[in-house]
Amino acid sequence: MCGIAGLIHRGRSSNVGKELQGMLQALKHRGEDSSGFALYGDTDGRNFIMRFKVGENVGEGSSSVMEETSVYDERVKLVNANILSMGAKIIKEERILPYSLRYEVSYNENDLREFSRKIESVPGVEILSMGKSLEVIKDLGNAKAVCDRYNLDKLVGTHGIGHARMATESGVDIKSAHPFWGYPFSDVSVVHNGQLTNYWNNRRALENQGMRFMSECDSELIAVYIAQKMREGATLEEGMRDSLKGLDGVFTYFVATKDSLGMAKDTMAAKPLVLYESDDLVAMGSEEIAIRSVLPQEIETYDPYDGEVKVWQI
Amino acid sequence: MANLKSTETKTKAQSMGMHTEVLTGRTQQKFFNPDEAENFYYFGTYDVDFNKRTELDVKDMTATEVNKHIDNLMSKGYGTIVIKNPQGKHSLGVGILNKLNLIFEGSLGYFGMGSCDGPTVRINGRVGWSCAENLMAGKVVIEKNAGSCFGAAMRGGDLICKGSVGARTGIDMKGGTIIVGGDAGAFTGFMMQRGRIIILGNVGINLGDSMYDGTIFIGGKIGSLGSDAVEAELTSSDQDWLKRKLKVAEIGENFNVSKMVKIVAGKKLWNYDNLEPAEKKGAI
Numbered sequence: 001m002c003g004i005a006g007l008i009h010r011g012r013s014s015n016v017g018k019e020l021q022g023m024l025q026a027l028k029h030r031g032e033d034s035s036g037f038a039l040y041g042d043t044d045g046r047n048f049i050m051r052f053k054v055g056e057n058v059g060e061g062s063s064s065v066m067e068e069t070s071v072y073d074e075r076v077k078l079v080n081a082n083i084l085s086m087g088a089k090i091i092k093e094e095r096i097l098p099y100s101l102r103y104e105v106s107y108n109e110n111d112l113r114e115f116s117r118k119i120e121s122v123p124g125v126e127i128l129s130m131g132k133s134l135e136v137i138k139d140l141g142n143a144k145a146v147c148d149r150y151n152l153d154k155l156v157g158t159h160g161i162g163h164a165r166m167a168t169e170s171g172v173d174i175k176s177a178h179p180f181w182g183y184p185f186s187d188v189s190v191v192h193n194g195q196l197t198n199y200w201n202n203r204r205a206l207e208n209q210g211m212r213f214m215s216e217c218d219s220e221l222i223a224v225y226i227a228q229k230m231r232e233g234a235t236l237e238e239g240m241r242d243s244l245k246g247l248d249g250v251f252t253y254f255v256a257t258k259d260s261l262g263m264a265k266d267t268m269a270a271k272p273l274v275l276y277e278s279d280d281l282v283a284m285g286s287e288e289i290a291i292r293s294v295l296p297q298e299i300e301t302y303d304p305y306d307g308e309v310k311v312w313q314i
Numbered sequence: 315m316a317n318l319k320s321t322e323t324k325t326k327a328q329s330m331g332m333h334t335e336v337l338t339g340r341t342q343q344k345f346f347n348p349d350e351a352e353n354f355y356y357f358g359t360y361d362v363d364f365n366k367r368t369e370l371d372v373k374d375m376t377a378t379e380v381n382k383h384i385d386n387l388m389s390k391g392y393g394t395i396v397i398k399n400p401q402g403k404h405s406l407g408v409g410i411l412n413k414l415n416l417i418f419e420g421s422l423g424y425f426g427m428g429s430c431d432g433p434t435v436r437i438n439g440r441v442g443w444s445c446a447e448n449l450m451a452g453k454v455v456i457e458k459n460a461g462s463c464f465g466a467a468m469r470g471g472d473l474i475c476k477g478s479v480g481a482r483t484g485i486d487m488k489g490g491t492i493i494v495g496g497d498a499g500a501f502t503g504f505m506m507q508r509g510r511i512i513i514l515g516n517v518g519i520n521l522g523d524s525m526y527d528g529t530i531f532i533g534g535k536i537g538s539l540g541s542d543a544v545e546a547e548l549t550s551s552d553q554d555w556l557k558r559k560l561k562v563a564e565i566g567e568n569f570n571v572s573k574m575v576k577i578v579a580g581k582k583l584w585n586y587d588n589l590e591p592a593e594k595k596g597a598i
Contacts, residue, residue, distance in 0.1 A: 267519075269462065269481035269500050272443055288402035288423050288442055296401060298420055301440055302459045303480035306500040306518055 001166050002178075003027030004191045005285035006254045007294065008159035008261040008312050012280065013042050017147065017155030020162045022293035023285055024143035030286060031166025033059060034177035035146045036138030038189035038256055041157035043133055047091050047104045048112075048186070051128040052119065054079070055099035057140050059172025067124070069098045076101065078122040086115050096150055102135070113184035113210075126175060126214050131187030133157070133258045138177040158314045159261050161254045163191040175215045180223035183212055185230055187258035192219035193286055194251030194271045202246070222253050237311045240264045244307055254284070262311035269306035276301045282312050359412045359432075362393035372406075373399035380406055388412055402442070407435065424461070427454050430471075443480070446473045449490060455564075462499065465492045468509065474563045481518065484511045487528065493563045500537065503530045503577070512556065514566045522577045530577040531556060533569060544580035552576060 005023035007016065016039055024035055043049065054075040056064035076095075083090055083105060092104035107115060116127050129136030137150045143164060147153060163178035170176040182188025196202075196218040203213055203221060211224045225246065229239030240255060240262055250270035255262045263284060265273060275284045276291050276299050283291045288301055304310065368387060372380045380397070384407065387395055394415040400406055404423035407416060407430070414433040418426075421439030431450035436457070443461040446454045449468040455476070462480030465473045470490040478496030485504045493512045500518035503511050507526040516534035523540020530543075531552070539545075556571040 267500070269518075272462065274442065274461065287404075288421060288440070289404070292402045298439060300458065301421070302478065303461045303499070306481055 003030035003164040003286040005290045006161040007283040016157045016160040017152035021147040023290040026289045026293045028142045032142035033167040033172045034165045035143040038179040039160040050103045062171035062173035129181040134187040176217040182223045182227040190223035192253040196249040198248040267307045360388040364393035367394040369396040371398040377405045546578040548576045
């Protein structure tokens with residue numbers, strides 16, 4: 001059991017960091033092994049924002065190990081060198097935690113695959129997100145703990161998705177935490193509640209097509225699957241509709257891009273989702289209490305049906 | 315709590331060490347004899363006065379605190395309780411084994427009104443998953459929409475949603491009546507064993523999948539029928555019952571019931587004959 005939440009303000013910005021924290025904290029009983037946010041902040045859109053980690057925070061069942069800060073320092077040096085070797089320039093550098101960093105990077109190419117491969121060629125380094133607006137922040141603990149650790153309270157933007165995780169299929173660590181970046185697409189992120197039963201078949205097929213997986217979490221498959229469909233020319237909504245046939249199992253998932261937010265529910269409707277929709281705000285979560293954290297007044301909500309896909313624009 | 319007593323009868327399974335005791339407690343005895351009116355309610359229930367009314371603002375309470383407050387108010391004889399600001403909290407109003415007029419001014423989360431036996435409840439909002447699960451008797455009315463597993467495993471009483479409901483409505487239900495004014499999702503009536511479901515709107519795929527028994531009436535379009543579900547003749551007595559039920563439920567009173575489709579189990583999958591206790595109570 002995990003909890004997912006998402007919201008999109010249409011036509012305006014808001015304090016999405018704090019709002020999403022409240023939504024996920026309301027769902028903490030669904031899992032607090034790790035929590036994660038994919039926030040779409042207000043930026044000038046000139047530079048890429050790259051969130052990455054150079055080490056792990058390790059919990060129960062993880063195959064990763066904690067390392068010395070000096071090891072992280074060496075990796076940061078190698079990442080910096082690789083960024084320069086790709087013809088990119090570091091505009092701003094923030095080290096949030098010893099293992100977690102946020103860079104603003106000037107890079108003129110749109111295909112991020114080669115860039116990402118170069119950065120991730122440094123052992124122990126993983127790009128959590130890359131985009132002109134997207135920032136993926138995830139770590140162990142409940143939403144408030146992660147929010148406090150990464151100072152997300154003040155982040156202003158239009159939309160975001162989040163995840164409160166109860167680890168079942170893989171260990172407790174950052175690499176298995178949600179959201180997942182839709183590598184190698186700028187500004188694409190995914191959160192998922194459920195279980196995919198044809199994970200390995202799909203993963204092998206996608207790896208043969210050049211896509212990369214960083215964890216053994218079945219939810220990562222959705223991000224890669226959608227990314228591959230978009231790479232083949234599908235729109236976000238087309239990719240999501242295709243996933244209803246291509247992915248086996250039970251799931252409700254959210255996908256966000258720079259200017260949109262989407263939801264999909266499997267054909268068994270086995271995983272919960274409550275949805276509130278108005279002209280200026282869409283809010284949704286695994287349980288109504290998540291929505292009530294941002295809209296405490298009486299509101300009209302409903303459960304989307306089996307096989308439903310919806311996409312909203314900012 | 316039922317007493318658990320060992321019986322002297324030795325079955326083959328017992329002799330093989332597979333059993334150590336057999337339930338011979340309260341619900342297994344002739345306890346719900348319709349001729350013994352005093353046995354219709356549980357021991358320890360409260361004598362409440364419906365004209366004695368109070369309000370309770372639960373905005374800052376946990377679900378446990380809310381339920382304890384309700385119990386405490388019933389012990390003081392309050393027969394009508396209005397709950398303000400439920401704000402989608404889970405598990406509100408569960409386990410009420412008492413006559414009570416309970417009104418929620420707002421929406422409930424998951425498992426609202428679960429395992430109840432007797433209260434009349436009106437929810438002026440929406441409910442989440444598994445509303446009125448295991449309802450034994452009473453009436454629960456939801457003014458807006460409901461989530462999935464609406465009335466799961468319910469055994470008696472009337473469960474009414476004036477809006478639309480999610481998937482697996484009436485899953486594993488063993489008695490009582492579910493009435494929905496709007497649409498219902500996939501797998502409505504999944505594995506139902508007894509009781510009746512009335513959906514005035516459309517239903518999703520796999521309607522009545524693996525149903526053992528019971529009856530489903532649909533007013534709109536059917537996505538598809540599930541395994542073992544078949545269409546049956548809508549009789550005049552069915553129509554009379556539907557009209558009466560919709561009127562009592564204050565929903566779809568002018569609905570043209572003659573156009574409804576009746577779905578039943580196509581195979582005899584069940585192997586039980588005894589009425590559930592709640593059905594005996596309803597037989598009076």
